[in-house]
Amino acid sequence: MSAGLSLNGISVGYGGRAVLSGLDLPAVAPGSVVALLGANGAGKSTLLKAMAGLGGATGRPSGQIILNGQDLVGMPLEQRVHAVGYLPQALPQGSSLVAYEAVLSAVRAVRPDTPRDHVEASIERVFDTLGLRPLALRRLRELSGGQRQMIGLAQVLVRNPRLLLLDEPTSALDLRWQLTVLETVRRIADAERSICVIAIHDINLALRFCDHVVVLGHGRVLASGPPTHALDSDVLRHAYGIEARVEQCSRGFRLVLADRALPDAGRAATPFQ
Amino acid sequence: MAVLVGAALGLAGAEMQTVLNNPLASPFTLGVSAAATLGASLVIVMDLSVPGIGATYLIPAGAFVFAVGSVMIIQMLARSFGATTDTVVLFGIAMLFAMNALLWLVQYVASTDALQQMVFWTMGSLGRSTWDKVAVVAAVLGVCLPLSMRKVWAMTALRGGEDQAKSFGISVETLRLRVLLRVSILAAGAVAFVGTIGFIGLVRPHIARLALGEDHRFYLPGSALAGALLLSLASIASKNLIPGLILPVGIVMALVGIPLFMTLILTQGRKL
Numbered sequence: 001m002s003a004g005l006s007l008n009g010i011s012v013g014y015g016g017r018a019v020l021s022g023l024d025l026p027a028v029a030p031g032s033v034v035a036l037l038g039a040n041g042a043g044k045s046t047l048l049k050a051m052a053g054l055g056g057a058t059g060r061p062s063g064q065i066i067l068n069g070q071d072l073v074g075m076p077l078e079q080r081v082h083a084v085g086y087l088p089q090a091l092p093q094g095s096s097l098v099a100y101e102a103v104l105s106a107v108r109a110v111r112p113d114t115p116r117d118h119v120e121a122s123i124e125r126v127f128d129t130l131g132l133r134p135l136a137l138r139r140l141r142e143l144s145g146g147q148r149q150m151i152g153l154a155q156v157l158v159r160n161p162r163l164l165l166l167d168e169p170t171s172a173l174d175l176r177w178q179l180t181v182l183e184t185v186r187r188i189a190d191a192e193r194s195i196c197v198i199a200i201h202d203i204n205l206a207l208r209f210c211d212h213v214v215v216l217g218h219g220r221v222l223a224s225g226p227p228t229h230a231l232d233s234d235v236l237r238h239a240y241g242i243e244a245r246v247e248q249c250s251r252g253f254r255l256v257l258a259d260r261a262l263p264d265a266g267r268a269a270t271p272f273q
Numbered sequence: 274m275a276v277l278v279g280a281a282l283g284l285a286g287a288e289m290q291t292v293l294n295n296p297l298a299s300p301f302t303l304g305v306s307a308a309a310t311l312g313a314s315l316v317i318v319m320d321l322s323v324p325g326i327g328a329t330y331l332i333p334a335g336a337f338v339f340a341v342g343s344v345m346i347i348q349m350l351a352r353s354f355g356a357t358t359d360t361v362v363l364f365g366i367a368m369l370f371a372m373n374a375l376l377w378l379v380q381y382v383a384s385t386d387a388l389q390q391m392v393f394w395t396m397g398s399l400g401r402s403t404w405d406k407v408a409v410v411a412a413v414l415g416v417c418l419p420l421s422m423r424k425v426w427a428m429t430a431l432r433g434g435e436d437q438a439k440s441f442g443i444s445v446e447t448l449r450l451r452v453l454l455r456v457s458i459l460a461a462g463a464v465a466f467v468g469t470i471g472f473i474g475l476v477r478p479h480i481a482r483l484a485l486g487e488d489h490r491f492y493l494p495g496s497a498l499a500g501a502l503l504l505s506l507a508s509i510a511s512k513n514l515i516p517g518l519i520l521p522v523g524i525v526m527a528l529v530g531i532p533l534f535m536t537l538i539l540t541q542g543r544k545l
Contacts, residue, residue, distance in 0.1 A: 054439050081442035088436035093294075095432040096487040102433040105488075108426040109441040139486070140433065155437060 003068050004029050005163060005195045010063035012043070012050050019043045020050070021219040023063070028212055030068075030162075030193040033186055035206035035227075038216035039240050044199035045089055047216070048165045051197070052086035053077045067163050067195075081110050085161030089168050089199075091148045092155070094141035099132070099151050102140060106155035126158045129184060145172040153181060157188065164188075164196040170205070178202070182209040207231070207254040215239045227254050237262065274402035275508040275522070276501040277410040278463040278470070281417070283500020285459040287478040287493055288421060291428050292449040293358045294435070296479065300460030303347055303365030303453070305340045307372035309464045312339025314376060314391045318383040332394065333406070333465035340461030343368050348450050358435075361449065397468040397523020399508055406466045413462035417455050418497065424448065425489040432487045470504070470523040479534075503529075 007025035011018060020043045028034055036044045050061040051072065065072040072080055092102060100123065107119050127133045130150055140148055149172045156164060164185070170178040182198075186209050189196050200206050206213060206227070213230040215223040216239075223235040236244040236256065244258040282300060289298045300306060315321075316335035323331060347364045354360055380388055427448055431438045438445050464470070480503075481495035504526065511525040 052440060077442045077444070081440070086440040088434070088440055090434060090436045092437055093432075093434040096482050097429065097432050098486060098488070101429060101486070101488045105426050105430040105433060106437070106441055109430040109438070109443055112426060152434075152437060155433070156440075 005032075005034075005068075005197075006064075006066045007051075008064040008066070010047070010050065010061050010065065012046050012055070012061045018219055019046045020061075020216075023047070023216075023220055025214060025221070025224065028195055030195060031189050032195050032211045033189050033209060034195070034197045034212045034214060035210035036197060036199040036214050036216060037203060037206060037239065038222075042216040042239070043219060044216055045167050048086065048167050048197065048199055051163070052084055052165050053080045054086065081159075083161055084163045084165060085156035085159055087152055087156045087164075087166040087169055089171070091145055091172060092140055092152045094143070094148065095139075097140050098136075099138055099140060099143065099154075100127075100136045102151055103127075103154050103158050107158055110159055122158050122160070123154075126154045129157070129188075130154055131180065146174060146177055149173060150177065150181070157184075160192065160194075162194050164194060166196065166198045168199055168201065170200065170202065178205060185209070203231070203236075203256045204253075207256070231256065274399050274407050274410065274467065275504045277407060277414055278399070278467050279500035279502070279504030280497040281410060281414050281459045281463040281500070282470070282504075283478065283481070284414075284418060284421060284493060284497040285456040285463075286500075287481060287496035288428070288452050289456050290478050291431055291487075291489070292452045293362055294431075295358065295362060298362070300456055300464075302362065302369070303457075304343055304369035304372045305457055305460045306464055306469050307369050307376065308343035309336035309340040309461055310391075310395050310469060311372050311376045311379065312336040312342075313394050313465075313468075314379045314383070315339075317390050317394070318379050318387045320387075336465040337461045340464065341457050343372065344453055344457030348453060352450065358449075361453065393521075394468045395523075396521035397470040397526070398521040399467055399511075400519060400521075402466065410462055410466060413458060414497075417459050418494075420455060421452075421493050422490075424452075425493065428452075428489040428493070429487065432489075468521075468523060470526050 004027045006027040007023055010020055010023040012020045036047065038044050049055060051065055053072065053075070055061065061073060063073065067083060072084065103123050103126070104119065107114060107122065127136055130153065132150055132154060135143060135147055135151070140151065143151065149169065153169055170181055173181060182205055185196050185198070188194060198210070210227060213225065213227050214221055215230065215235055222239050223230045231246050231254065233244060233246065236242055241262045242258050243260050243262055244256050247255050247257060249255045286299045289300060289302070290296055312335035313332045316332045321331060347361065347368055350364050351361050380391060383391060427438065427443045430441055430443060431445065435445055478496045480499045481492055485491040485495040507526045507529055508522050510529065511520040511522045514520060514525065
């Protein structure tokens with residue numbers, strides 16, 4: 001059984017309209033962090049939902065999603081949630097639930113028979129890892145959007161899944177917490193040999209923390225590869241409709257400097273090959 | 274009877290507020306009460322009779338069938354058009370208006386005697402209780418409460434957000450439809466025997482939520498308990514407010530419930 005994640009010919013559509021068409025991703029090794037980039041509506045969230053088995057209106061995708069030798073397409077959701085942890089784009093709602101209960105329910109809903117000691121130890125570990133212990137007994141409605149996003153992340157991490165699918169996990173966070181989240185995800189992927197796929201808008205954070213970058217656009221992969229090679233001005237123009245440069249900062253990271261938005265005509269050009 | 278009806282409607286209200294993610298949801302939001310009233314009214318006005326079954330049970334039976342039937346229709350519509358919370362609530366409101374319109378029609382054509390009987394039924398009263406009826410409501414509660422408690426983790430997870438719950442492998446649509454069916458049985462079982470009792474199922478979950486939070490291991494039984502306690506107190510009040518006169522408990526509950534609900538909104542509104 002080969003370890004890792006690969007996508008073969010994944011297609012997803014809404015009501016007859018193809019959102020993703022024949023999408024391939026070469027094998028990604030355990031311990032990798034993959035960034036999904038692309039403009040709004042490029043299909044990042046759709047792809048993550050399809051991988052999580054939450055197609056909704058899109059229904060079941062066609063193609064293969066191979067995780068550690070097993071095809072996730074067609075695998076019952078109850079079985080899939082044991083291997084896959086998905087963080088939705090929507091923040092946990094501001095209810096009267098205490099943060100600890102929200103994370104506890106995430107474990108119990110998936111694994112109701114786990115011994116209590118084990119569950120409590122897992123929750124304490126993830127609260128410590130994310131620095132959330134001061135929030136543990138606060139109600140969700142009392143937390144800020146960013147704090148609730150962190151609780152959502154804790155709900156995913158507490159189950160220690162083999163594949164983490166994070167849909168814009170830093171969208172509500174300030175700079176410090178953005179770095180905290182990505183450093184944590186990086187550390188977990190390295191330590192647990194899990195694979196993490198992150199849909200993210202901040203290209204520079206993606207280039208800094210991810211091993212592999214996938215740029216989506218026009219329903220398919222526009223570019224894919226390590227951060228040092230995947231992005232250039234052409235890819236950015238076709239993916240985002242912007243004029244931008246890719247440079248190297250003094251610490252060796254690739255850095256994208258966006259100069260200006262191109263008129264719509266430039267964006268609607270023939271899909272990038 | 275007050276304990277059982279209060280517990281059944283308190284539990285039904287709590288479950289409904291969770292699956293519809295709406296603090297104003299109650300068994301009455303979906304027109305369950307209006308449907309029960311219509312069913313009872315039809316039996317009264319048509320003077321239906323079934324050999325071997327007296328009117329004492331035929332009227333509640335009519336109420337029960339209509340209440341469950343209304344939820345079945347909503348479920349079928351919701352299943353066809355997508356069982357989101359908004360869809361279910363909208364169909365429920367439509368059902369409420371439809372049932373009320375039909376009820377007015379029945380009242381319009383009813384005889385004076387039948388009309389008086391219908392009005393008395395809709396006021397809600399524990400005075401018609403017998404041990405047989407208590408046993409039926411107890412059986413309904415005895416079946417539904419354990420089924421509710423089996424899904425406490427899914428319900429708790431749902432309070433953290435629908436997308437989050439789905440990501441834990443919970444089939445939210447299926448959960449919602451099953452809970453609504455259970456709620457209709459609970460509400461219909463209770464309302465069928467005692468008539469309409471206002472504010473039940475609406476206020477009590479809020480009290481339980483404020484006292485116990487939303488971990489459904491405690492919230493669901495807490496809401497049932499709050500329901501039992503409040504309706505019992507209302508029942509005692511209905512017998513003692515005016516010496517020598519037993520007021521319909523539905524009136525007392527509504528009169529007590531409205532200021533209580535307003536107080537909750539004004540003092541704790543941000544926490545509901």
